[in-house]
Amino acid sequence: MSGTSRYWSVVALATCALLMFIAESVHTQNAPWAWAPPIHTIARGKVEVVPVRGNVHMLVGAGGNITIHAGNDGVIAVDAGAADMTEQVWAAIQTISRRPLRYIINTSDREDYSGGNEALALKGSTIPFRPAEDARVSDGMRGIQKASIISYLTAFERMSAPTGKVAPRAEGAWPDNTYSTPQKKLPFNEESIVIMHVPSTTDGHSIVYFRTSDVISVGDLVDMTGYPRIDIQAGGTADTVLEGLNRLIELTVPNRKSEAGTLVIPGRGRLVDQPEVVYYQQMVAIVRDRVKDMIGRGMTLEQIKAARPSRDYDLRYGTNTGPWTTSMFIDAVYAGLAKNPGGELR
């Protein structure tokens, strides 16, 4: 082999080796993904901020979801999360706005939603009628160093107690601003806010409609992580949940292609829109109808559970552990139907 041939052969081999190296590198970069790619989830004990639309954010990870509306007037929180998460909740709010927390609106009296009432309210202050140093007015007209807590009257009654009785919750956690009308309007941050009494999992449930932003915060009327937590003792039934969901569906308007538009912040789980509220309503109605049919055929609660009337939804919404199991959900559906045996299937 001549020197020239040897030269070209060496160059060709070196080039081939380089090409193989490049090809191998590319192959490594393009390694097939696992069939379920990793998706970021909220770590336990952490509170994360999810932007919703405009001035509205969702805080996830503090028990029930918390809705934050921030603007020039200050901050409104829909629900306060669990009692032991207040510092994380407050730190998350501070990343959205440094304006004062003015209101906490409780969608219900449940601990996951109102447990942080007392500690979180103390982080804020009400809007004063007069400056604190104004000696001409009574204390009641000066600003109070505590955010106002709004709820439907029944939710207040469940947290408090008549004089002489022991209240379930400390006084500082009680709502100081209740309503007992169908709705309460609250203009704030140039947002038209309507707080609506919508009995559902309890009879004292509220939903909060941010009309300008077209966002509705609904508490545990919708739970994307599980079956609705119906509290029979607090006046909830499958039927009241369905009435609440139907009301919510009436309020929501999707954009073209049947999605987005009015956004719904559920009590737990991810942000949703109208079609997913409809799916949730259909799930509750179908399970309710099956249990009602089984009752009508003379089946006992144990027989109904054995027949698994929610079997097509259990993998998605059910669980056998934790504070709200599939069995407890069926118990509640059954008990609600027993309370209203003549109710029409809707």
Add this chain to the structure above:
Amino acid sequence: MKQKRSTGVTAFARGVLVLVGVTLASPVSAQVDLAGLWRPLARNQDGSGMDGDLAGLPLNEAGRQRALSWVPENFEVAELVCRPHSFDYSIEAGPSQLRWVPEVEDSTQRIVAFHGRLSMREQESDIWLDNRPRPSDQVRYSWSGFSLGEFEGNTLVQTTTHLKENYLRRWGPMRSDRATVRTRWKRIGNYLRATVIIYDPIYMDAPYLRTSLFWVNDPNLVLPPYPCEEATGTVVEPGTVPHSLPGKSFLPAHDPNMTDAFGTPYEPRLGGVETMYPEYIAKMKTLPRPKTVMGEGDRGQ
């Protein structure tokens, strides 16, 4: 002689270099441009065609129960009238024209995304090729979901998450919002093949795979709009949920005594992993044939 052999080796080596040069002239991680308008090649959906037929679907017990509770009035629920097909369903289900528009990064001239649109109920899909992070699981899910893509050779592999629940066929079987859809797009000359694999841990026992072919790249293709507005005069009263109670479905495929013109047995119409495979045909021949043959007018979509 030695001189001739040496010349031959040199020529061979130079030839290798030319080939290498040509190879390097193309990008190593070859991006194949899917841009253009694609006309679908019509195909039949799986199964017998009887309304409610679940044959060929790897449904688990939950998926089957869900499907058996479906009634046609479900599509008349006012809020669901404008519900679009999902992208993966539209690829399979019929004459759905498709358009892919590439998004090219100016500085590198690399394709960083494909934006797709299917005329069947106007579904859109963005496939991001820039390996951006997937959104968290707390954001709103959509009918088209969130897709990342990468090339494996000359095949574009699209992996979609964040999908709203939607139907696999328009008579009950559903894909849940926990599903991942992987679609392999391969351009073969003027043909485009889409292989859709659905992984659904909620309603399936195994991945469900479908392949569709887009017939020809047709620059004159028209993608018509699909305007839709909420219906107010449907047969379903607002707030009601139409469904069948267990064992009460009236769809022909769910009737053990009814069959189609081919004498399809009842069992395969309930679906399951086994019914996906050709080997199942031999088993079907051993199963009893229902006696009542449905009329032509009863035939489904």
